[in-house]
Amino acid sequence: MEVTARAPGKIILAGEHAVVHGCTAVASSIDLYTSVSLRLRPEDEDTIKLQLNDIGLDFSWAIGRIKEVLSRLGSPFSSTPTSCSPEIVKSLAALVDEQSFPESKIGLASGVYAFLWLYTSILGFKPATVVVSSELPVGAGLGSSAAYCVALSAALLALSDSAKLDVSQKGWFTFKSEAELVNKWAFEGEKIIHGRPSGVDNSVSTFGNVIKFKSGVMTRIDSNMPLRMLITNTKVGRDTKALVANVSARKSRHPDAMCSVLNAIEAISAEWSTIIQSHAVDDLCLSANEEKLGELMEMNQGLLFSIGVSHASIETILRTTMKYKLASKLTGAGGGGCVLTLLPTHVSGAVIDKLVEELESFGFQCFMAGIGGKGVQISFDHSS
Ligand SMILES: Nc1ncnc2c1ncn2[C@@H]1O[C@H](COP(=O)(O)OP(=O)(O)OP(=O)(O)O)[C@@H](O)[C@H]1O
Ligand SMILES: C[C@@](O)(CCO)CC(=O)[O-]
Numbered sequence: 001m002e003v004t005a006r007a008p009g010k011i012i013l014a015g016e017h018a019v020v021h022g023c024t025a026v027a028s029s030i031d032l033y034t035s036v037s038l039r040l041r042p043e044d045e046d047t048i049k050l051q052l053n054d055i056g057l058d059f060s061w062a063i064g065r066i067k068e069v070l071s072r073l074g075s076p077f078s079s080t081p082t083s084c085s086p087e088i089v090k091s092l093a094a095l096v097d098e099q100s101f102p103e104s105k106i107g108l109a110s111g112v113y114a115f116l117w118l119y120t121s122i123l124g125f126k127p128a129t130v131v132v133s134s135e136l137p138v139g140a141g142l143g144s145s146a147a148y149c150v151a152l153s154a155a156l157l158a159l160s161d162s163a164k165l166d167v168s169q170k171g172w173f174t175f176k177s178e179a180e181l182v183n184k185w186a187f188e189g190e191k192i193i194h195g196r197p198s199g200v201d202n203s204v205s206t207f208g209n210v211i212k213f214k215s216g217v218m219t220r221i222d223s224n225m226p227l228r229m230l231i232t233n234t235k236v237g238r239d240t241k242a243l244v245a246n247v248s249a250r251k252s253r254h255p256d257a258m259c260s261v262l263n264a265i266e267a268i269s270a271e272w273s274t275i276i277q278s279h280a281v282d283d284l285c286l287s288a289n290e291e292k293l294g295e296l297m298e299m300n301q302g303l304l305f306s307i308g309v310s311h312a313s314i315e316t317i318l319r320t321t322m323k324y325k326l327a328s329k330l331t332g333a334g335g336g337g338c339v340l341t342l343l344p345t346h347v348s349g350a351v352i353d354k355l356v357e358e359l360e361s362f363g364f365q366c367f368m369a370g371i372g373g374k375g376v377q378i379s380f381d382h383s384s
């Protein structure tokens with residue numbers, strides 16, 4: 001039996017980082033996906049294989065070896081989402097080290113620990129082959145880690161006894177009551193990769209749409225505005241875990257100043273959510289709303305700069321889009337990664353082409369994505 005799950009990436013429209021500290025973020029799914037195919041193999045085969053196509057790494061663990069390492073710590077197999085303790089992360093790291101993980105890619109290892117934790121917790125020690133491939137840039141602020149954890153949890157749960165799915169269904173379908181379980185397991189995976197995730201990324205990847213997220217609670221937003229965003233990838237690598245930890249450290253050094261900044265971001269997210277839910281009665285009203293969103297993005301970016309998560313490459317994009325009177329902000333954890341530029345309805349294709357050409361002349365990569373589509377979906381392959 002083979003199943004494929006695909007989970008979308010996301011953009012954060014307002015409130016990244018602040019959401020880790022209990023403030024509101026507004027986020028939307030985008031139509032770029034991470035896919036995970038899972039094929040259970042006959043019981044007489046004794047390995048779990050993982051193929052990570054985007055980063056060009058393959059792993060194969062003897063089940064006996066995984067059992068030997070993990071059973072010393074008690075079986076991880078669990079029907080309810082459980083956190084991976086630091087002690088277990090160490091054991092998982094040993095299993096990954098044995099596969100001679102290349103030093104140059106060591107920053108990617110936590111994704112493999114998350115795989116081992118989710119796999120053994122949800123499916124135990126069944127032999128299988130898992131293949132991961134993504135349309136998202138990995139580690140660039142578009143929620144690649146969450147899409148990876150959501151797609152992985154969905155595929156594993158689809159073939160477990162916890163989710164009672166009708167495997168005869170054809171084509172792509174969305175989870176119903178099981179989506180919450182997928183989301184919770186994905187959050188446990190995100191914790192291994194991120195350290196202290198707010199949960200916004202896995203929630204928007206699981207449920208799709210445009211959402212508001214605060215203190216672990218997600219609210220769907222019915223956006224009544226056509227939102228067009230240019231996404232520019234600086235191609236500067238960064239690590240969400242380190243950026244989130246740096247912001248927390250700055251908060252403990254300057255609690256009062258940081259509290260004021262976070263409150264300002266909270267107000268920006270609240271206004272974002274009100275504006276996109278409002279109905280513009282005519283074109284004049286729509287362009288006034290677009291102008292307000294642009295200003296909110298500029299303010300949000302300024303505040304993100306003040307908490308230390310901008311980057312020279314991001315500032316270059318801001319300067320360039322400003323020449324076209326277009327507002328931009330980083331999205332996701334910052335420090336490099338991707339920048340959003342709001343493209344109001346009056347901006348012509350010719351202007352966008354010129355902007356893209358100028359941005360790409362710096363070596364950046366520009367693209368557009370559909371905003372606010374479906375969350376995670378699965379499909380069973382009946383031929384295998
Ligand atoms: N397709 C993939 N294949 C393998 N590992 C992946 C894949 N996508 C994500 N990962 C894991 O997620 C990590 C990147 O997560 P990180 O949170 O730093 O960036 P992001 O999720 O793209 O950005 P943000 O959290 O700001 O939205 C990688 O180091 C890797 O461990
Ligand atoms: C930086 C952050 O706010 C968003 C990353 O996409 C981290 C999080 O919310 O977990």
Ligand SMILES: [Mg+2]
Nearest residue numbers: 143145146240
């Ligand atoms: Mg991430």
